[in-house]
Amino acid sequence: MSDIPVRIRPEIAALPPYRQGKQAAADAFKLSSNENPFGPLPQVAESLRRAGAFNRYPDAAAARLTARLAERFGVAPEAVHIGAGSVSILYQLTQATAGPGDEVLFAWRSFEAYPGLAVVAGATAVTVPLTATAEHDLVAMAAAVTDRTRIILVCSPNNPTGPVVTQSAFDRFVDAVPADVLVVLDEAYAEFVTDPDAVDGERVLRSGRPNVVILRTFSKAYGLAGLRVGYAIGHPRILDAARSTAVPLSVTALAEEAALASLDAEDELNERVAVLAERRDDLVAALRESGWDVPDAQGNFVWLPTGERTAEVAAALDAAGLIVRPFAGDGIRISVGEAESVPRVVAAAAATHV
Known part of the structure; x- marks a missing residue:
């Protein structure tokens, strides 16, 4: 019992x-x-000291940060979605696309939150083993796509093993995936990448692939792990679906302020x-x-x-x-x-x- x-x-x-x-x-x-x-950085800490007004709710859309990132990536504000860390957006996108009878596809071992995304959504997790060099096997992942696949998670650099997905391999992979299946490029560590052949989310966006959403975060390179703020860039209708599943007002005013100050101090x-x-x-x-x-x-x-x-x-x-x-x-x-x-x-x- x-x-x-x-x-x-x-x-x-x-x-x-x-x-x-x-x-x-x-x-x-x-x-x-x-x-x-x-x-x-001192200027980031100072921005938090000045923020104040903790008795007021934050801006639900994080409009200032949204506008700043939209300008940076050359997209409309509707193509930017701010979340309480990129992992929260992963949950939102999975719940927006997958449910009972559907499949969530990802490499394994990869980010340890991925299996739980599928379970919480009521979907089935489908895992594809990494290669002998601890990299994504994108050919095998493409072969694992079925008519039940709704969302595919690609982590580059891969957490916890470290290698990147190359741009050419990612482009071939997206070409092989049905156009109505969401591909999430999880780039939580993009700022640390020095390999010139690595996939670049900004380049992916410029190539006009509407079924790809890129995820990035201020937790790692920007050092704001304790404030929880990340973002997605992609097709506005896809991000609208994510916004519909989001917990309202989860991005705090402090997180937005610190993210803006961090962009100023890049x-x-x-x-x-x-x-x-x-x-x-x-x-x-x-x-x-x-x-x-x-x-x-x-x-x-x-x-x-x-x-x-x-x-x-x-x-x-x-x-x-x-x-x-x-x-x-x-x-x-x-x-x-x-x-x-x-x-x-x-x-x-x-x-x-x-």
Whole structure:
């Protein structure tokens, strides 16, 4: 007999809640949540101090931020949708397109929230394994599309493994997908990408593909993870459907203010992103030198393919004061954190390699 006091959908009762990266003690480095290790820029912090008026509801449309992003991407304001983090928009798009009997298609392993999107919508998750190099197998994904497929999620760079989808591969993939199936290009880490062959959401938008929506966020490169603000760019009618499923007023006035101030400070923020990208590349090189087969990394994290040794290696890293994100049976994602964390990561990982 169930210990739940009311009737809950069985698939929801069986769905594990989203598990946040473990918090770190004062003497440890938190490298579990892909957060930006740099604190807020002074001008961003000042914008929050000036915001005030917490007794008033925020602008439901986040109109100033919407207009700013519309200008930036060269689209109408209706083609921009702001959400409380890009993951909230993922839920909205999935619920707007898929229901019982429909399919949600994505690569696996990828962003751990993806399976739950399908369950919450009442749809079926269809997963396609990554390649041996931890990349999306877009040919196999195209072959997995059926007349029940309603939405396809493509994560580039892929979280948690790191490689990007190339522009040419993505273009071929969209050409192979039925025009009435939504393709979401999840670019939460786009600002960290240095590979010139990587898919670029802005280029996709310019190519005129109405069934593609791109997602980006202010949580990672812009360092606003604690304020929860992300956005989608795409066809206005698709985004209207997402807006219809959204929780009203979920984007706070503070989040909008900080996002606008961050856009004003992009030159300084891009300098920080460049530092993190270089630190990432150095970390990848050092881990490979120690024997680890690390996939190409284009986000602000690296992937250790630890397989069945995942719990053992994660425990060793934890003992070294490194809080990382283990995925049982698959591997460990390590965020690129403070400069002082890098030699400790390299030494601890080298000690665990066999």
